[in-house]
């Protein structure tokens with residue numbers, strides 16, 4: 001977990017990658033740099049939020065998390081959610097969104113709206129890595145991500 005445990009905005013990603021595994025800090029690689037830029041776009045930084053992952057260990061060769069790995073890690077994630085008691089949870093990508101919203105639907109059809117889970121508002125959005133793999137700054141994925149961050153900003157003002 002990284003960020004400010006007193007903040008009420010919690011981001012949940014998928015799993016540590018190579019750099020996160022080495023440093024023990026979530027989102028420190030390329031996707032993390034983009035997440036920092038997205039936070040800056042709404043006037044926030046890592047002192048204004050908390051960042052964690054569904055999986056607490058790096059899957060070999062960065063493969064997708066397996067159902068039994070998610071099952072093994074879920075008590076830790078749920079303890080983090082209870083401890084932080086966020087006002088807004090932002091799920092980044094399919095794995096975090098499906099886990100938190102208990103759905104099989106994909107992020108493309110879920111993003112852009114607010115939901116409720118764990119007694120908390122949930123805003124699902126694309127994983128920053130999806131933007132990096134989809135054409136970068138002018139891609140539709142980036143436009144959606146920027147728009148979702150406006151939703152996050154408005155939700156944090158309520």
Ligand code: URA
Pocket residue numbers: 013014015016017020025026027028029031032053129
């Ligand atoms: N992707 C994630 O989902 N989490 C990280 O910590 C880094 C990359």
